[in-house]
Amino acid sequence: MATPDRIVIIGPSGSGKSHLGSLLASALDMELIDTDSVIEARIGMSIDEFFERFGEPAFRAIESDVIHEASAGAGRVVATGGGAVLAPSNWAALRPGSVIIGLTADVETLVDRVANQTARVGRNAVRPNMAGDPYSRMREMLENRGPLYAQADIVIDTERHPADEVLEIALGAIRQQSGKHLVPSLSIDSPLERSDLYVGRGIRQSLDGLVKKRWPAAQKLWFISDDHVAPHWLDDVSASSMSSGYDVRSIVVPAGEASKSFDRLGTILEEMTANGVSRSDVVVALGGGVVGDLAGLAAAICLRGLSLVQLPTSLLSMVDSSVGGKTGINTRSGKNMVGAFYQPGLVLIDTDFLSTLPAEEYRSGMAEVIKHGEIQPSTPLQTDTLSSLLGSLPALDPIDDGQIDEIVLQNVRTKHSVVQEDERESGLRMILNFGHTSGHAIEADGYRYRHGEAVGLGMLVATHIAITLDLCPADRFDRIEELLERAGLPTRYDGAVGAVIENMKSDKKNVSGVQRWILPVGGSGVEIRTGIDPGVVAESIAAIGGR
Secondary structure, eight states: OOOOSEEEEEOOTTSOHHHHHHHHHHHHTOEEEEHHHHHHHHHTSOHHHHHHHHOHHHHHHHHHHHHHHHTTSSSEEEEOOTTGGGOHHHHHHHSTTEEEEEEEOOHHHHHHHHHHHHHHHGGGGOOGGGOSSHHHHHHHHHHHHHHHHTTSSEEEETTTSOHHHHHHHHHHHHHHHHHTTOSOSEEEOOSSOOEEEEESTTGGGGHHHHHHHHOTTOOEEEEEEETTTHHHHHHHHHHHHHHTTOEEEEEEEOSSGGGSSHHHHHHHHHHHHHTTOOTTOEEEEEESHHHHHHHHHHHHHGGGOOEEEEEEOSHHIIIIITSSOEEEEEETTEEEEEEEEOOOSEEEEOGGGGGGSOHHHHHHHHHHHHHHHHHGGGSTTOOOHHHHHHHHOSOOTTOOHHHHHHHHHHHHHHHHHHHHHOTTSSSGGGGGGTTHHHHHHHHTTTTOSOHHHHHHHHHHHHHHHHHHTTSSOTHHHHHHHHHHHHTTOOOSOOSOHHHHHHHHTTOTTOBTTBOEEEEEOTTSOEEEEEOOOHHHHHHHHHHTTOO
C-alpha cells in the first residue's frame, strides 16, 4: 500500500509522544500536529487551568474538534493527548489512512517523567488527572485506558529503548504496517462498535493480526460460510488462524436465500452454545450477502453480542451488504423482516475472492455498483466519480482486474459516507434503497431473480415513476438501462404487475402504511418521496414488461 496519510501517536502522559512526533516529522518530512499544543493555543490558557475552570467534558469536546481537524489532512504526524483514545469518534476520525503507534512505560517512569517536565516548564506541564497521589492516579488511568492504547498498530515500550531506538522501531513499523494492508481505508463510528474497513487484494491474509490487535483476549474464531464458498476459501483463510494459535470452529450452511431462516439461525446458535462459545469469541462471516446477514445476526444475539468480522466474498456483499451493520433473516412475509443493526468490528474486502465468483453472481453485484453511482451525488460525498468511472470503462461484464479495486473502493466510500451520517436508516440512509421498493417485491415473486437483478429492475421502475412525475429527464432511464445491459443484467420483468404490488404492501420500510420511494431527480442524484399514485406505480412496472 501507499505511505499512510498520517502517523498517529497515542499513549499516557510521560510516554514521549510529543518527542517522538517531532523526530518522526523531521525524518519523514511531515507536518507535526501536537494536539495539546494546538488546544492550549486555542483556549489561551494551560490545559490544567481549563480543567479547573470548565471541567473535563468541555475539554474533551475541544480536543475532539482538534483531532477531527488534524485528521482531515495528509502528510501529518499527530501526537495526541493521553485521553484522546477515550472517544470512539476520535478513533473513527484518526484511524482511516493512518498508522497508529502506541507508546508506554511503567507507572513509576511515567510519573517521574511528568514530574521532571513540570519542574522544567512549570504549571503548563501539570496534568489535570494527576492530582493527589500521582502513582495511584497513573496506575488507574493505565488500567482504564490500557486496552485502548493496545489497539495501536504497534506498541513501543519507551522505557526499554532510548529515543533513537524508538524512532527506528517506529519507522520500521510504519513501513511494515503499510505493506501489510494494516491501514484501514475507512472507519464507521458507532456508539457500540467502531467498524474498520480494509479494502485491498490479499487483505484476508492480515485477518489474524487484525483480530489480535482489535480483540487481544480472543482465543476462538467461529467461521460461518456456505457450501459454495467453503470449498474454495475456508481452508485458505482458517488455516493461518489455526497456525496463529486460535481455536477455529467452522459452520457451513447451504448456499442460497433459504438459509436466511429461523431454523438455520437456530441451528447455528445451538452449535455454538453447545460447543463452549464465550463472550471473547469472534464470529467471522466468510461468504456473500446471505452468510453476512445470517452470521451477523447470530453474532448480534449469541450471548447478547459477540465480536464480528465480515469477510465478503461476492461483489454484492463487498460493495453493499458487508458495510453498515445490517443483519437479518427472512420470514414468509418477506426478506429481512427480522434482524438487527450490528456493526462488524472489522470488514476485510479482498477482491481476490472474486476469482471464484460465478459470473451470474458477479452480474448481480453490478446492480448495486450501478445503484451507488446513481445515488453518489446525493450522499455526503456529493460527487459523480463512480458514475463517471462506470461510463468510461470499456467493459462491465466483467470489469477488468486492474480497475475493479478502485470501483469497489468508490462503492465502499459511498456507502460509508451515508452510514456514518445515518446508521439506523432514520433519514439519509434510505437513499441506499434506490431500486429496492419494487425490487424486493420483484425478488419475492418466486425468487426467480437474484437480488441484484431484481434491484436493477427496481431502479428502472423508480426511474420511470420519476419521469412520469417530471422529476428527471427521459435519458436518465436510458442511461441506467444501458449500464444494466452492459453489466449483463435483465431490463425486462417477466411477471405479474399485481404480484409486485401485493408484495410491496409488506415492505418493512413502510412507515404507518406509507410507502417510501427513492426516485431519481434531475440529471443525477436521488431523493425520498411518498404519496406516489398506485396507478403510476402499476404503469411503471408494466413499462418494463410486467403483465
